[in-house]
Structures are given as C-alpha cells and as structure tokens.
Amino acid sequence: MLSRHSALALQGVSGGELEDLCAQAVQLRKQHYGERLTYSRKVFVPLTTLCRDDCGYCTFVQRPGSPGAKVMTPAEVMEVVQQGQQLGCKEVLFSLGEKPERRYQQARDALAALGYQRMTDYLAACCDQVLEQSSLMPHVNAGTLDEDELRLLKPRCLSMGMMLETMSRRLLQKGGAHYACPDKVPLQRIRTLERAGRLQVPFTTGILIGIGETWDERIDSLLLINRLHAEYGHIQEVIIQNFCAKPGTPMANYPEPSLEEMLRTLAVARLLLHPSISLQAPPNLQQRYGHYIQAGINDWGGISPLTRDYINPEKAWPQLELLAAACAEQGCLLEERLALYPAYQQQPGFVEAAVQARLAPLCRADGLAQHQCLAS
Numbered sequence: 001m002l003s004r005h006s007a008l009a010l011q012g013v014s015g016g017e018l019e020d021l022c023a024q025a026v027q028l029r030k031q032h033y034g035e036r037l038t039y040s041r042k043v044f045v046p047l048t049t050l051c052r053d054d055c056g057y058c059t060f061v062q063r064p065g066s067p068g069a070k071v072m073t074p075a076e077v078m079e080v081v082q083q084g085q086q087l088g089c090k091e092v093l094f095s096l097g098e099k100p101e102r103r104y105q106q107a108r109d110a111l112a113a114l115g116y117q118r119m120t121d122y123l124a125a126c127c128d129q130v131l132e133q134s135s136l137m138p139h140v141n142a143g144t145l146d147e148d149e150l151r152l153l154k155p156r157c158l159s160m161g162m163m164l165e166t167m168s169r170r171l172l173q174k175g176g177a178h179y180a181c182p183d184k185v186p187l188q189r190i191r192t193l194e195r196a197g198r199l200q201v202p203f204t205t206g207i208l209i210g211i212g213e214t215w216d217e218r219i220d221s222l223l224l225i226n227r228l229h230a231e232y233g234h235i236q237e238v239i240i241q242n243f244c245a246k247p248g249t250p251m252a253n254y255p256e257p258s259l260e261e262m263l264r265t266l267a268v269a270r271l272l273l274h275p276s277i278s279l280q281a282p283p284n285l286q287q288r289y290g291h292y293i294q295a296g297i298n299d300w301g302g303i304s305p306l307t308r309d310y311i312n313p314e315k316a317w318p319q320l321e322l323l324a325a326a327c328a329e330q331g332c333l334l335e336e337r338l339a340l341y342p343a344y345q346q347q348p349g350f351v352e353a354a355v356q357a358r359l360a361p362l363c364r365a366d367g368l369a370q371h372q373c374l375a376s
C-alpha cells in the first residue's frame with residue numbers, strides 16, 4: 001500500500017511512470033477482484049430537486065418556482081420502480097437535494113400535502129412502499145444525515161451513500177465550489193460518515209475530481225475515507241468522479257480534469273485505499289473505458305436501462321454491450337451486482353434481518369445478482 005508521502009510525490013506522474021503506476025493498481029485489483037468488473041442495474045429516482053445548498057457545478061438543483069422544482073409523489077415513484085422491475089433492475093437509487101424544507105416554503109408545502117414535515121420521513125415512507133410493492137431494493141443517497149435519520153433509513157434500504165467530495169474547507173470560500181453550502185462543510189460530511197460507521201450502514205462515498213481541490217487535499221480525502229473504513233469497516237465502495245462543467249452554472253468555464261489526471265487519481269486511489277473497498281468510476285462521464293480498467297477500477301456503479309443520470313443529464317449511459325466488450329478487451333468479465341456488495345451480505349450487523357430475507361432471492365451463491373442482465 002502507498003504511504004501518504006509516496007502518494008503526494010506522485011502528483012504529475014505521467015508517461016511510462018504513470019503506466020507503471022497503473023500496472024501496480026491493476027495487479028492489486030486482480031488479487032482482490034479477479035478478472036471481473038461489476039455494475040448495478042438500477043433506476044434513479046430524484047425524489048426532490050429542491051435543495052438548500054448552492055454548489056457551483058450543480059444543474060440538478062432547481063430553485064422554488066422554476067418548472068423543474070418539485071417533490072415526486074408516491075405514484076410517480078412507483079411508476080418508475082415498476083417500469084424498472086420490468087426491465088430487470090434490482091436497485092432503486094433515491095437521490096435528492098439536501099434538507100430543502102429548512103430553506104424553502106415550497107418544499108414545506110409539498111411535504112405537508114403528502115402528510116410529512118421532514119424530507120427524510122417521506123423518503124423512509126417511499127422506501128417502505130418500494131419494498132412492499134416491488135422486488136427492487138432501495139439505496140439511499142440523501143446527503144448529510146443525523147443519527148436518528150440513519151437509524152430510520154437503515155432497515156428500509158440495502159445500503160446508503162454520500163459523496164465526501166473533498167475534505168478541503170477552502171472550497172467553502174466565496175467563489176469556491178461549495179460557497180453557501182452548509183451541507184458541504186467537510187466536518188458535516190465526515191460526521192455523517194462516522195455515524196454511518198457506528199451504525200454499521202454499508203456505505204458508498206467518494207471524491208469529486210477537479211472542483212478546485214489540490215492534489216494534496218485529494219490524497220488526504222482518500223486517506224480520511226480509509227481511516228474511517230479502518231475504524232468501522234463500512235465503506236463498501238469509493239467513487240472517483242470527474243467534474244463536468246455545465247452551462248449556466250458558476251463553474252461553466254472551469255477546466256475539467258484531463259484523462260491523465262483521472263488515471264493518475266484512480267491508480268493512486270486503488271493503491272491507497274484498503275483493497276476490500278470497491279473502486280468505482282462512472283462510465284458515462286468519460287468514455288475511455290479501457291483506460292479506466294487499466295487504472296485499476298473494479299466497478300462502474302449504477303447504470304439504468306430506463307432513467308437518465310439526473311446529476312449529469314447531458315451524459316448518456318453507455319450501451320452495456322459496449323461496456324462488456326471493453327471489459328472483454330482487457331481480459332475481464334462484466335457482471336451485475338446488487339446495491340450490497342457480497343462481503344457485507346453475511347454480516348449480521350450490516351444487514352437487518354428483514355432486508356436479508358428480501359435479498360436472498362436476488363443473490364446467487366457468490367453474492368452477485370441472480371438473473372444477470374447485461375442488455376441495455
């Protein structure tokens with residue numbers, strides 16, 4: 001494993017040295033994951049586009065009064081879920097803005113009309129509905145959560161997630177990517193990661209590359225995640241996501257990270273993180289699949305045959321057939337996994353009994369998805 005000192009020294013590594021670094025990362029992936037890459041077949045449910053934060057790169061968030069500002073109804077949620085079930089999806093990813101009811105009357109009114117005061121309570125009810133009326137299993141990505149909220153959601157989902165993004169406080173300053181974002185204060189996100197660890201919630205987190213963080217801050221973010229995993233054992237995957245500049249946002253003209261920058265970061269992440277942590281990179285944000293595989297990733301994250309990537313709506317999901325072919329070119333097999341990685345499926349503290357019972361029919365013996373579906 002890399003030390004912090006060695007990782008810091010790899011800033012700017014390129015050419016043959018970068019190839020050597022990637023080869024080491026691939027070697028480590030092979031030791032722990034064999035010749036297999038995975039993805040999760042899912043539907044994305046943007047439960048609300050309202051959010052109290054103002055991230056400089058975000059087009060998901062909609063301000064009150066704008067046509068896209070809304071809270072989905074239970075019927076709208078289930079329509080997506082039922083269609084996803086017909087298309088072989090196993091996971092519902094609930095993604096939503098952070099605590100909009102604390103800032104906007106429109107959010108409070110929408111929740112009141114549904115019979116709720118807090119978005120988390122409505123989210124929990126939607127998870128219950130999914131479990132009662134479909135074979136899909138929820139994965140919840142609701143941002144920062146307190147202990148009560150995590151306790152409420154844990155029995156209702158297979159896993160949860162929240163990107164750390166960065167541990168840099170500099171980005172909270174005026175002009176920074178996280179200016180005016182109370183939920184992007186690193187300490188708040190670290191506390192959520194710690195609480196999830198104490199409660200044994202299988203958790204996805206990750207870092208955002210190219211939003212103004214330095215190489216050192218990037219390394220320290222990965223080390224922080226690693227430390228939390230060493231203490232609690234709950235980080236099942238880390239996403240390395242490249243920033244994409246979007247028209248109409250304050251960061252529209254901000255430079256995007258290069259492919260080389262991504263490969264360098266991916267390989268270092270593979271070598272820094274505990275190898276039991278799955279390393280994931282979204283395939284729709286950079287279509288150089290073979291390069292990513294050569295940098296040591298073992299997972300592509302969620303891909304949907306139905307719903308778009310609401311966070312990056314301009315980036316279409318890849319054809320699964322193309323992704324499988326790219327994996328095959330690198331000597332790897334693409335396989336479908338569930339929202340809970342095999343290593344966590346038999347750990348009682350991490351899986352509630354009710355969830356485990358629901359999980360069994362979806363799993364094959366090695367913990368990956370029963371009834372694999374690799375068609376778009």
Ligand code: SF4
Pocket residue numbers: 051052053054055058059060061096097098181183
């Ligand atoms: S990135 Fe997330 S937290 Fe930031 S404004 Fe968009 S929805 Fe809100």
